[in-house]
Amino acid sequence: MATVLSVSGSPSATSRTAKLLRHLDHRLAAQGHDVIPLDVRTLPADALLGADFRHPAIADAAALFERADGVVIGTPIYKAAYSGLLKSLLDxxxxxxxxxxxxxxLATGGSTAHVLAVDYALRPVLNAMGAAHIVPGWFTLDRDINVGDDGTLTVAPGSAEALAQVTDQFSVALGGRATVLAATA
Structure with a gap:
């Protein structure tokens, strides 16, 4: 199947966005995709903020993007836009x-007031970067993502179903139709 780069643009070490992405990574892996996680917060801040294109960690991240057939971009929404950390990497x-x-x-946030940020803030940047196909994304409310003391993630039923659907559509777009149908049956 396809190689998928799963990018978390959250600056937080306890990020619900990152935990949600890793949860979806398991679904994509179960559908036969090779999933590579990338937490942008683990890249050197001096390289990101200093626009050091030649830093080995930035070059490695760029190579991951080049290698991938598909990319999942997850970000918390701050001030009606994707995270500055994600912006630093994309730049x-x-x-x-x-x-x-x-x-x-994919995006997470505290209010439905930010639901359009996926389409009005993030999608134009992804399009400008030459994406061949941007599948319909999804915004998940923070309150619908719960992380237990043991680190287990649960997603509210309505959000879980919607996330499964957009993830499966992404998998189908990557050529995973037969696997998706088998995994969801």
Missing amino acids: LLPQYALTGKTVLP
Whole structure:
């Protein structure tokens, strides 16, 4: 199947966004995809903020984007836009780093007032970076994502179903139709 790069743009070590992405990574892996997680917060801050295109960690991240057939971009929404941390990384990637890629944009936030940020803030940037196909994304309310003391993640039923649907659509777009149908049967 396809190689999927799963990118968390959250600056928080206890991020619900990152935990949600890793949960969806398991679904994609079960459908036969090779999933590579990337937490942007683990990249060196001096390289991100200093726009050091040549830093080995930034070059490695750019190589992951180049290697991927599909990219899942997850971000918390702050001030009606995707995270500044994610922006820092996207700014350091080649202009057309998403050329030929299928992309799934996901966002989390505290209010439904931010639900359109996926389409009005994130999608235009992904499009400008040359994404071949941006599948319908999803915004999940923070209150619908619960992380237990043991680290287990639960998602409210309505949100869980919607996330499964957009993840499966992404998988189908990558060529995983037969696997998706078998995994959801």
